[in-house]
Amino acid sequence: MNNRSIKLLISIFMVIALLIVTASFYTRYTSGQDDSPDQTAGQTQQNSSVQGQNKDDDGQVIMSKPHDSENGEDSQETEHTEPTTALHQVQLPVSMYDPPPEMPDIGTGLKRWPEVLSIPVVRKPDLDVYRNVTGENPLEGITIILDPGHGGQDGGAQYPIGVASPDYVEKEIVLEVSLLIRDYLEEMGATVHMLREEDIWLSIYARIALTSQYLLDDFMSLLPYHGYKPDALAHIRPQLEEMIEINSDFASSGGRGPMLGIGTNEDMRLLMDVLAQYPDVLFISVHCNALEDLSVGGLQVFYQTGEHAYQQEHSSVMYQDPDNNPPAYSMYPDEDRLRLAQLVRDHILEKIPELKFRGESDLLEANFALLREMNMTSILLEMGFITNERDRGIIMSRQGQEKIARGVADAVYAYYTS
Numbered sequence: 001m002n003n004r005s006i007k008l009l010i011s012i013f014m015v016i017a018l019l020i021v022t023a024s025f026y027t028r029y030t031s032g033q034d035d036s037p038d039q040t041a042g043q044t045q046q047n048s049s050v051q052g053q054n055k056d057d058d059g060q061v062i063m064s065k066p067h068d069s070e071n072g073e074d075s076q077e078t079e080h081t082e083p084t085t086a087l088h089q090v091q092l093p094v095s096m097y098d099p100p101p102e103m104p105d106i107g108t109g110l111k112r113w114p115e116v117l118s119i120p121v122v123r124k125p126d127l128d129v130y131r132n133v134t135g136e137n138p139l140e141g142i143t144i145i146l147d148p149g150h151g152g153q154d155g156g157a158q159y160p161i162g163v164a165s166p167d168y169v170e171k172e173i174v175l176e177v178s179l180l181i182r183d184y185l186e187e188m189g190a191t192v193h194m195l196r197e198e199d200i201w202l203s204i205y206a207r208i209a210l211t212s213q214y215l216l217d218d219f220m221s222l223l224p225y226h227g228y229k230p231d232a233l234a235h236i237r238p239q240l241e242e243m244i245e246i247n248s249d250f251a252s253s254g255g256r257g258p259m260l261g262i263g264t265n266e267d268m269r270l271l272m273d274v275l276a277q278y279p280d281v282l283f284i285s286v287h288c289n290a291l292e293d294l295s296v297g298g299l300q301v302f303y304q305t306g307e308h309a310y311q312q313e314h315s316s317v318m319y320q321d322p323d324n325n326p327p328a329y330s331m332y333p334d335e336d337r338l339r340l341a342q343l344v345r346d347h348i349l350e351k352i353p354e355l356k357f358r359g360e361s362d363l364l365e366a367n368f369a370l371l372r373e374m375n376m377t378s379i380l381l382e383m384g385f386i387t388n389e390r391d392r393g394i395i396m397s398r399q400g401q402e403k404i405a406r407g408v409a410d411a412v413y414a415y416y417t418s
């Protein structure tokens with residue numbers, strides 16, 4: 001062996017030694033994170049006591065890096081570490097049947113998924129930083145997905161009812177108001193994602209897929225930073241893409257993707273467990289109503305609880321073998337949904353008392369796919385009745401639209417800060 005060979009050997013040894021030191025350093029760093037694979041299930045939203053901001057510098061929680069999602073204290077040293085090589089990543093652990101689904105009470109009908117997450121908690125935004133927040137951009141880091149109802153060939157509610165070219169069409173009013181809500185929320189520093197900004201038609205399931213895709217993409221982009229390969233979720237994205245492309249609510253069209261049928265299949269449960277980790281994102285669908293009885297007026301807010309969703313689906317398969325359908329999802333944020341619904345109602349009525357619903361109830365549980373097929377804090381607002389003269393005067397006037405939009409934005413503000 002000559003001198004050159006010895007030098008070469010020494011260099012190789014040094015490179016290997018350096019690699020080993022780097023690898024062991026990184027292993028230590030990742031095992032010190034509090035999102036290690038053994039921390040699963042049931043600890044998502046309420047358990048966000050970690051210090052530090054969950055906001056990004058530019059206010060975008062979407063596409064955020066791990067340092068702003070939960071590890072405030074570590075951010076100094078980890079900010080520039082991007083451990084993205086396969087060497088450091090393990091498969092995302094999925095525990096789909098451990099524990100197993102719960103059988104229905106009467107022995108037939110719909111099973112329920114257990115009240116635990118099937119995947120680890122990766123995102124735990126600290127919502128405490130918003131309590132009593134003051135100063136500019138109080139909602140920085142919060143995202144609101146706004147869904148102006150209808151569009152394109154689907155005008156929605158109209159007045160007069162039953163005519164080919166009505167004077168007033170829901171799709172136009174709800175877009176106007178939604179754009180105002182967006183402006184007001186952005187003024188408070190929130191990120192607003194509009195499902196439509198022009199007169200286009202989207203199926204209900206395309207709206208669900210667009211929202212789910214937006215959050216799934218964010219979640220999958222975070223996984224490598226937490227030492228996980230995103231493979232276990234990768235097959236869900238093309239299903240969402242297909243739903244958007246088919247853009248049809250008909251069951252036979254394929255446009256319902258994994259949401260087709262009764263219950264929540266495995267892919268849907270995975271997706272629901274991803275969405276469960278976004279308590280800093282709200283979904284608000286904006287509509288107005290119509291009724292033959294022109295005297296009915298006032299605003300209504302629709303929301304859905306897990307028990308309501310279960311009873312609705314269970315009742316349609318009550319006498320079937322429980323193995324006929326996948327179990328129902330059971331981790332909807334019931335209290336958060338009700339609270340958001342109440343706040344939106346109260347803040348709009350505070351500005352426009354005339355919109356007080358003149359009927360039995362202005363807060364209603366509804367089995368809407370938009371609410372049932374996405375596990376997030378969501379509501380559907382019916383601003384008023386386009387067929388009622390008094391409501392129409394309000395929702396058609398610029399001043400009325402501004403007050404409604406301000407009411408929604410104030411409700412979102414109150415939701416996070418009080």
Ligand SMILES: [Zn+2]
Pocket residue numbers: 149150156157170286287288
């Ligand atoms: Zn509508």
